[in-house]
Amino acid sequence: xxxxxAAAAVIVIGVFVGFEIFNGTSSVSWAQVRQQVAAVRAVMxxxxxxxxxNGQPFQLQIEAxxxxxxxxxxxxxxxxxLLGRSFTLEDKKTHIxxxxxxxxxxxxxxxxxxxxxxxxxxxxxxAFLKGDYKKLGRxxxxxxxxxxxxxxxxxxxxxxxxxxxxxxxxxxxxxxxxASLWVDVASGWPVEITFGISDENGGEQMxxxxxxxxxxxxxxxTTFASVIPEGYELMYKVNAENxxxxxxxxxxxxxxxxxxxxxxxxxxxxxxxxxxxxxxxxAKSGDPSFRIDDSQASTLKYGAQYFGTLQTxxxxxVYCGATVTAADVDKVLLRWKLDGGRYRVIFGDxxxxxxxxxxxxxxxxx
Numbered sequence: 001x002x003x004x005x006a007a008a009a010v011i012v013i014g015v016f017v018g019f020e021i022f023n024g025t026s027s028v029s030w031a032q033v034r035q036q037v038a039a040v041r042a043v044m045x046x047x048x049x050x051x052x053x054n055g056q057p058f059q060l061q062i063e064a065x066x067x068x069x070x071x072x073x074x075x076x077x078x079x080x081x082l083l084g085r086s087f088t089l090e091d092k093k094t095h096i097x098x099x100x101x102x103x104x105x106x107x108x109x110x111x112x113x114x115x116x117x118x119x120x121x122x123x124x125x126x127a128f129l130k131g132d133y134k135k136l137g138r139x140x141x142x143x144x145x146x147x148x149x150x151x152x153x154x155x156x157x158x159x160x161x162x163x164x165x166x167x168x169x170x171x172x173x174x175x176x177x178x179a180s181l182w183v184d185v186a187s188g189w190p191v192e193i194t195f196g197i198s199d200e201n202g203g204e205q206m207x208x209x210x211x212x213x214x215x216x217x218x219x220x221x222t223t224f225a226s227v228i229p230e231g232y233e234l235m236y237k238v239n240a241e242n243x244x245x246x247x248x249x250x251x252x253x254x255x256x257x258x259x260x261x262x263x264x265x266x267x268x269x270x271x272x273x274x275x276x277x278x279x280x281x282x283a284k285s286g287d288p289s290f291r292i293d294d295s296q297a298s299t300l301k302y303g304a305q306y307f308g309t310l311q312t313x314x315x316x317x318v319y320c321g322a323t324v325t326a327a328d329v330d331k332v333l334l335r336w337k338l339d340g341g342r343y344r345v346i347f348g349d350x351x352x353x354x355x356x357x358x359x360x361x362x363x364x365x366x
Contacts, residue, residue, distance in 0.1 A: 028147045030129060033188050037125045037215070042067040044214040045121060051206040065217075066120055070224040087227045096227055104235040105228050106298060121210065124193055127154050128181045136180060141211075146182040146191050154179040154195070189215050236298045243306045249334065250350045252300025255293065257326045259284075264321035264333065265300075268307045273300055310336045324348045332363050 042065075049060040061077045071089040075082060086097045095108040131153030138147050154177060182192040193210040228234075242248045253264055256273075260280055265273050277297055284290040310317040317336035324333045328348035335345045343360045345353050355363070 027185055028183055028188065030149075033183055033190070034125065034129055036188060037122050037190065040122060040216050041069070042217045042219045043121060044212075044217045044219075045210055046212040047208055047210045049206065049208050065219060065223055067219045067224075070219065070221065072120070073223055087224065089224065089227065098228060098232060099235075102235075102294075103229075103231060104233045104294075106236050106238070107234060108238040108302070121190065121193070121213070124154075124210075125181065125190060128179070136182075138185070139182070141182060141191050144191055145185045147185050148180050148182040150178065150180045152176075152178060189213065236295045238298075238302045243302070246334075246344055246346055246352045248299060248306060249303035250346060250352065252296070252303040253321075253333070253346075254350055255296035256300055259290075259292075262326040264325065265304075266322040268304050268319040268321060268334070270301055270304045270308075273304050307334075326350075330363075330366070332360075335360060 044063075044065050047062040047064070049062065051058060051060075059078065060083070063075045063077075065073045067090075069090065071087060071092075074086045076084045076086075082100050084097055084099050086095060088095045093109070096105060097108075098105040128149060128151050131151055133149040133151040133153070136148035136150050138145060140146070176198050178196045180192075180194045181190060182194075183189065184191050190213060191211065195206070195208040197206040197208075238248065242251075256277075257264055260276075265276050267273075277292060277300075281290075281292055307317055307319065315336040315338075317334070318332075319334045320332060321334075324331045326348060331348045333346050333348050333350070335343050338344055338354065341357055342354050343357065345355055345360065345363065347353070
């Protein structure tokens with residue numbers, strides 16, 4: 001599970017293009033909600049996560065602070081235990097995740113698009129109002145009269161606290177999402193946001209309740225001080241250029257083949273990669289010299305996450321790890337589309353080449 005929690009957040013959210021005002025007895029102006037939320041410079045909130053992993057329930061609590069001047073901080077707890085603390089700093093353009101139990105940290109270089117889309121509740125509100133939704137009427141939350149809307153269009157990673165990392169437990173599933181947004185009738189400020197996530201069979205479920213908002217909060221600058229405590233080891237650093245060139249994937253796939261007798265992961269998703277690494281570890285547990293290298297496992301995990309990003313961006317990625325091994329030197333293991341109609345190809349021997357669409361067709365026909 002710690003692999004899930006260490007993932008860098010990748011969130012894709014559209015831009016708000018319209019609004020509605022409720023009629024009848026409703027007094028909430030959703031145009032006003034959008035405007036005042038978008039103007040916020042700093043916000044603090046909490047989130048509770050209830051989920052299942054391999055049939056086992058677990059609960060997480062997240063405390064988050066977002067400030068335009070400083071960046072984003074999220075503390076993730078299981079009970080009273082601090083599992084991890086992440087920072088996305090305004091002046092650093094990087095995401096840092098520290099793991100107190102291991103006294104280690106991971107640093108991820110971010111693009112500007114990803115940096116600004118890191119569990120930001122302002123973006124959650126825009127994601128709600130962009131798509132179709134239905135009115136839920138009124139109720140009370142902690143004595144506050146609120147009005148709500150419900151959406152089935154909000155992505156599981158659309159501003160969810162913790163970003164895409166919390167969604168990796170459901171990666172590869174046809175997730176169904178029912179999300180609700182509740183707003184204070186008197187002030188127009190969001191009070192609670194709830195995500196109910198499940199697969200089509202109900203086998204995997206996650207509920208996230210975001211609340212305790214402090215809009216336009218006054219932020220203590222020390223909240224973002226001493227990001228990496230003294231004595232912590234840098235376990236891994238993810239370079240955005242390596243991701244885009246494919247080197248991150250190559251390095252991670254090479255390690256996996258080394259511990260799996262030349263075979264690559266059958267599927268290239270974080271969920272499947274983590275599961276297969278766990279199976280390899282259990283199969284080789286009788287060998288006292290065998291261990292999983294956390295740094296190398298993180299390499300593959302971030303490579304797999306980038307593969308998911310390519311899917312989101314419509315780059316037509318195709319992965320053939322179920323049929324191509326390290327022995328298949330000239331077979332296409334992985335490919336995706338580049339600008340200009342060319343394709344980046346990673347072969348069975350893990351060399352990287354950029355080819356034309358015609359040449360790719362020839363390679364895949366062989």
